[in-house]
Amino acid sequence: MTSHQGIVTEVGSRSVRVFVAGVGTFRCTLRGNLWNAESDESKPVAVGDRVAVLTEGGEDGVVESVEERKNRLARPQPGGRDGLRKGRGGRTNQVQVIAANIDRLVIVSALVDPPFREGLVDRLLVSAAMEGIDPVLVVNKVDLVPDGLQQAAGLLEPYRRERLPTFATSATSGVGIDALRQEMSAGISLLVGHSGSGKSSLLNAVSPGLRLGTGVVADFHGRGRHTTTRVSLLALGSGGFVVDSPGFREFGLGDVPQGELARLFPGLHELPDGCRFNDCLHRNEPGCAVRAAVAAGQYPQSRYEGYIRLLDELAAERAR
Numbered sequence: 299m300t301s302h303q304g305i306v307t308e309v310g311s312r313s314v315r316v317f318v319a320g321v322g323t324f325r326c327t328l329r330g331n332l333w334n335a336e337s338d339e340s341k342p343v344a345v346g347d348r349v350a351v352l353t354e355g356g357e358d359g360v361v362e363s364v365e366e367r368k369n370r371l372a373r374p375q376p377g378g379r380d381g382l383r384k385g386r387g388g389r390t391n392q393v394q395v396i397a398a399n400i401d402r403l404v405i406v407s408a409l410v411d412p413p414f415r416e417g418l419v420d421r422l423l424v425s426a427a428m429e430g431i432d433p434v435l436v437v438n439k440v441d442l443v444p445d446g447l448q449q450a451a452g453l454l455e456p457y458r459r460e461r462l463p464t465f466a467t468s469a470t471s472g473v474g475i476d477a478l479r480q481e482m483s484a485g486i487s488l489l490v491g492h493s494g495s496g497k498s499s500l501l502n503a504v505s506p507g508l509r510l511g512t513g514v515v516a517d518f519h520g521r522g523r524h525t526t527t528r529v530s531l532l533a534l535g536s537g538g539f540v541v542d543s544p545g546f547r548e549f550g551l552g553d554v555p556q557g558e559l560a561r562l563f564p565g566l567h568e569l570p571d572g573c574r575f576n577d578c579l580h581r582n583e584p585g586c587a588v589r590a591a592v593a594a595g596q597y598p599q600s601r602y603e604g605y606i607r608l609l610d611e612l613a614a615e616r617a618r
Contacts, residue, residue, distance in 0.1 A: 299352050301362075305399075306347045307531040314343055314361065316351050317531070324359040326351055332361065344370065344395035345529045345541055346486060369429040370398045371488060374550050393553075396529055397541040401485030403431045404478075404540075408439045408495040409450055409466075418492055420563070420604050421549045423462075427562040428554060431488075434463045434481060438496045441468035456598050460565040469499035479504045483537040493545030501542060505534040510542065556612050560588065563605045569597055579609060 304318040317323045326349075332342040343349065343364055353359040372393040403426045407414045414437065426433040435457050440446030450466035457464050463481060467474035482504065489497050498510040529543045560566045560580055566588065574585025592602045 299354050302351050302353060302359075304349055304351055305531065306343050306345050306349060309341060309343060309345055309529065316349060316359065316361065318351070322357075324351060324353055324357055326359040326361045328361045329363075332364065338393055339372070340394050344398045345531050346398040346400060346488075348399065367398045369400055369431055371396045371400060371403065371425060371429060371431070371490070396490070396543050397486075397488045397531075399486060400429075400431050400488045400541070402434055402482065402487040404434045404436060404482065404487050404489045406436045406438055406489060406491035406495045406497050406500060408492070409437050409446055409453070410439060410442050412492055412494050414453055415492055416604055417607060418549055420608055421551055422490060423564050424551060424554060424559065424562045424608065425549070427564070428558075434465070434487075436465045436467055436474075436478065436491075436500070438467050438469065438500055440466050440473060441471045447473070456601050457564065459598070460601075462564060467500060467503075469496055469503040472503065475500075475503045479534075479536050482534060482540060486531070486539045486541065488541040488543065490543055491545060495545060497542065497545065501532075501540060505532075505536065505540075507535045508532055550615065551608065551612060554612060556609060556616070559609055559612065560605065563608070565597060565601060566605060581606065581609065 302316075302318040302321060302324075304316040304324070306314050307317045307323065308315040313325055313327050315323055316326050328342060335342065343361065347367065348365040350362045350365075351359040352362055372395045374393060403422065405419055405422045407419060419435065423433050423435075425431075435454065437450040437453055440450045443449060446468070447466055454464040454466065465474045465478045465481070467478055469475070478500075489501065491497055501508055502510050529541060532540050532542055534540055554562065556579060557577055566580075569591045570587045572587035573580070573583070575583055578586055578588075580586050580588035588597075588602075591597050592599060
C-alpha cells in the first residue's frame with residue numbers, strides 16, 4: 299500500500315476521483331468513519347478537498363482522511379420537506395458543498411438570454427465575503443445585442459466602484475477572453491452562475507482543450523451530457539484549475555445573520571461607522587450613518603436597494 303496526498307476532482311454517489319500530482323488520478327472509495335461522522339454537509343468530501351489516499355497498484359484507492367479546509371461554498375441541500383433531509387450521522391443536512399479550498403469565485407451572468415440578475419450576483423458576493431474568497435464578476439454574451447459592451451459596462455460600473463474585478467466577455471467573438479484567461483491562470487477558480495449564462499462555452503474559449511458542452515462524455519460515469527450536470531475540477535491550459543459547476547436557479551443565504559449582512563455586502567462595510575445604534579440594520583433606524591451616506595451620494599441608491607432586498611429575504615427565511 300502506498301500513501302499519497304491528493305485533491306478531489308469529482309464526487310460521485312459513493313466514490314470520488316482524486317488527482318495526485320506526478321502520479322495520476324485514482325477512483326477512490328471512502329473510509330466508513332468519514333460517512334458516519336456527524337456534519338451539516340450532505341457528503342463527507344467535496345471537489346477541491348485535500349485528502350490522504352492509500353493505493354495498491356492499479357487505478358483504485360481509499361480516502362483515509364480529509365485536511366482542514368480554508369473555505370467552502372455551500373447552498374441549501376435540496377430534497378425532502380423544506381429542502382431538508384437526513385444525512386450522515388443521522389443529522390438533518392442542510393447544505394450541499396459545491397467546492398472547497400477556493401482561491402477565486404468567478405460569478406458569470408449573461409447580458410441577455412437569460413437577463414442579468416442582480417439578486418443572484420449579490421447573494422454569491424455575500425457568500426464569497428463570508429468565506430474569504432476573492433470574487434470576480436463576468437457579464438457574458440455581450441455579442442447578442444448591438445451595444446452589448448456598453449450595456450455590460452453600465453451593469454458592471456457599480457461593482458467596479460466597489461473595486462471588484464469585472465469582465466465583459468463573449469465566447470463567440472472572443473471579447474474579454476484573454477483578460478479573463480490571465481485572471482484565472484493561477485490557483486483554483488470556481489465558476490458559478492445562473493443556468494444558461496454560458497459558463498461551459500466561456501470555459502471552452504478560455505481553455506479550448508477542455509472541449510466542454512453538448513456531446514461530451516464524462517469518463518467518470520460514462521454517460522453523455524448536454525450541459526454541466528456535476529461539479530468537476532479541471533486543469534486549464536494556461537495554468538491553474540477551474541471548478542465547473544451546474545448553473546443555479548436560486549442561491550440562498552440561510553447561514554448569514556441579518557446583523558452581519560452589511561459587513562459582507564460589497565461596499566457597505568466601507569461607509570462611515572457612525573450609526574446611533576450598534577445593532578443598526580440600516581433600514582429605517584434613526585441616526586443611521588449608512589442611509590445618510592446613501593442620501594449624500596457616497597453609495598449608489600441601487601446597490602443600497604439590493605442590500606435591503608437581501609435583508610428582507612433573510613428576514614423571510616428566519617420567519618419560516
